[in-house]
Structure formats: C-alpha cells, structure tokens
Amino acid sequence: MATTVAAPPAPGPPASPLIDAATLSRPRRTRVPLPRWLRRLAGPALVVAVWQLLGALGQINPRILATPSQVAVAAWQLAKDGELESNLLASLQRVAVGLLIGVSLGVLLAVLAGLFRLGEELVDSTMQVVRALPALGLLPLIIIWFGVGEAPKIALVAFATACPLYINTYAGIRGVENRLVEAGRVLGLGRLGLIRHVVLPGALPGFLVGLRFALTSAWLVIIIAEQLNATSGIGYLMNQAQAWYRTDIIVLGLLIYGLLGLLADALVRLLERRLLVWRRGFNGA
DSSP states (O other): OOOOOOOOOOOOOOOOOSSOHHHHHSOOOOOOOOOHHHHHTHHHHHHHHHHHHHHHTTOSOTTTSOOHHHHHHHHHHHHHHTHHHHHHHHHHHHHHHHHHHHHHHHHHHHHHHHHOHHHIIIIIHHHHHHTTSOTGGGHHHHHHHHOSSSHHHHHHHHHHHHHHHHHHHHHHHHTSOHHHHHHHHHTTOOHHHHIIIIIHHHHHHHHHHHHHHHHHHHHHHHHHHTTSSOSSSHHHHHHHHHHTTOHHHHHHHHHHHHHHHHHHHHHHHHHHHHHOTTOOOOOOO
C-alpha cells in the first residue's frame, strides 16, 4: 500500500515580535493619578474661573451678581469684624438643636411603626400625611404657636428633618429579609436579640440615607427661617444685604450654606464607610 507523506509547510516571513526594539528603547511614561477629592473639585473650579472671567470682562453687572473676588473680599471684611463668625455660630446652633429633635423623633416613630403592627396602624398613616405638608407652608402657623423668637426656627428644622428620617428608617426596618430573621431564630435569638442583632443593623443603611436627606432639608429650611424676624444668622445677614444690593454678601451666604451642606454630606459618607464595612456596593465603572 502506498503511503502519502504530507509536504512540509512553505517557508514564510518570520512572525513579527509583539514588542519591537523601538518600543523597548522608548522611555515609559509614569502616570501620576490625582486624588479623587482634587478631581471632584475640577468642575466647581472651572465654573468659578469662568464666572470671574466674565465679571472681569464686564459681561456681568456686579449689582446683579458679584464676582468671586468680590465675594472673597466681603468674606474677609466680615470675618475681620467678627460678624461672620457670630452669625455662623447662630445658624449652626439652630440647625444642631433642630436636627437633634427631628432625628430623635423620626427614629423613635420609625422604630414604633416598623417593629409593631399596632404602631404601624397608628403612626404610619399619620406620618404619610405629615410628610406631604410643605415645611415652609407651616411657617405662619408655627409663628402663631411659638412666637417670633428662636423656637419657630428650631421647630421648622425639626419638622423638616423628622419626616425623611422616619420614611427611610421605617423602610429600612421593613426591608430586612425574612431569611435573616429566621436564621436568627434558629440560632436562638429572642425578640430583643433579633431587634438588636438583625433588624436594627439591617435598617442602618436606610437610616443613613434618611440622615443625608435630613441634613439637606435642615439647611434649606433655615435659609428661609432666618430671613423672617431674625436678628442673627447667615439668613439674617443675607436679608440685610438685600436692602443694600450687596450681592457679594448674598452670594457669600449661599456659598456658606452650600459648603455646610457638602460638609454634612461628607460626614454621613464617612459614617457609611465606617458602619457599613460589611456591605459591598457598586462603586462605578
């Protein structure tokens, strides 16, 4: 029987190497990554630069909108006179007291409605109605109840912060998976043990979300509250500046409120990283 022998492959050009000599001899560029906080500041810095440029070119009337340099000069003058510090401390004190009352009340009601069926029937329907009421719409009634001193401002902050705390904490409690509750019962946990080790830790993400909304609501409400029958505070400072068309002080007050809100949000994010180390979420592509 004849045997067929396959012919050897025809010689071809040698395969090109993956990395040629020029690539090997080329110096590699080392990329220095910028910190994330610095990259996040790039957008606001660009807005401020364009804002200042338009003001310097005369495209923006300073009586309508002051430039960033004018705002900085106004901040320096108010800080040197001590007026900025005293009004800032007054605003911080009102927000702190109102936030403490609102957070305590919102969490207490959420725990009662989330853990007990009777509490849900008595509390949840009422809170669903209350949260639909505009906080600033209650201002005339709150002034009638508490007068024109510090009490109505603190009451507005407490009302604005209690509702988001209640909604998110209640949803967090009722969102705990039944499998975790059943596992706790199998391990021998009683009612208090389930609440302490399963339900409340499971509701912690919802509470932190509610706290973030509450902090934002507190600063939004205090802006208006301090412009009505107030003798101190950043809102009072802005109201006085409006009479003299001092847009630099008005913009300064808005920037202070924005920075305080950003600082409060960063604090909640820090709490999330410390308290929710067990939860791994999507951090972006």
